[in-house]
Amino acid sequence: MENGGGGGGGGRSDVPDDANEHCPGTQSEDAGKADACAGCPNQQICATAPKGPDPDVVAIVERLAMVKHKILVLSGKGGVGKSTFSAQLSFALAEMEHQVGLLDIDICGPSIPKMLGLEGQDIHQSNLGWSPVYVESNLGVMSIGFMLPNPDDAVIWRGPRKNGLIKQFLKDVDWGEIDYLVVDAPPGTSDEHISIVQYLQATGIDGAIIVTTPQQVHEVR
Incomplete structure (x- = not known):
């Protein structure tokens, strides 16, 4: 892009x-x-x-009112298995017959579509908003990867533009009534993380899972 x-x-x-x-x-x-x-x-x-008050935050609260639990998955560095964990957690919850949404907010490096075999899928829009791409009947996925004309296209955006898309995902995606929304964040600590926490705090986020490995190179201090 x-x-x-x-x-x-x-x-x-x-x-x-x-x-x-x-x-x-x-x-x-x-x-x-x-x-x-x-x-x-x-x-x-x-x-x-x-x-x-930010009117978009009000819209986010209304949109996510039917989402019972919201879980943010983070990592200090890339390559520690964060997206793999997010995908497997979502599948595990779906296997337990929960209704699950998986939101990929790694704007510059989306990997969820490839991991789930969803490359080439498109986002469809209805009068209710953007429709997730379903890998199972009870597991919907949303990612910028579905918006790229070519999966090899690079996304080179500054912070405000990335934050704008994250906000749009939160207020415009029609998840419906679901039990869990798993949010796969990009690695590190940057604008996207500050924004997603700020937006989700107003909706009652349940908590965060930090994925790490014991190697010193993966530490962030």
């Missing part, structure tokens, strides 16, 4: 097109005050503008 270019909003209504990379958003309490705001042409406006 095309390079995200500047730090623009990329789908986030609270990020100006000419914003700096890592923009916290105009509705954030840190708007105009965060380190990322230094030198931004909108800094003064953001710092003095009245703040209000």
Whole structure:
């Protein structure tokens, strides 16, 4: 997919097109005050503008109201088996006859479609929103991998644009009434992790699973 270019909003209504990379958003309490705001042409406006609740967060809460449990899967480094764990956890829950959703928010390196044999599948849209791709009748999957014209296409996006798609996944995907939503996060600690935790906190996230291995190279300190 095309390079995200500047730090623009990329789908986030609270990020100006000419914003700096890592923009916290105009509705954030840190708007105009965060380190990322230094030198931004909108800094003064953001710092003095009245703040209000993010309407997208309200939409996310409403969308996920029928999801009973939300589990975030994280890792400090890549290559530790995080996505494999997310996929196997989802299958295990589905085998127990739960209704399960698996959300892949690794925007720049989606691996879930390949792991589940879903490469080449497309996302369909209805009047209820984006429909997940189903690997089993009770296991739906959503990933940016389903949006790529070619599975080898690179996604080179800045933070605000990636966060915008994550927010869109949360508020626009029609999971229906499900028991578990497993969220496979990208490795590391970056914008995507801050955003997903912020968005899911409002919905009542149940917890997080951190996948690691004992090698020192996989430590993050």
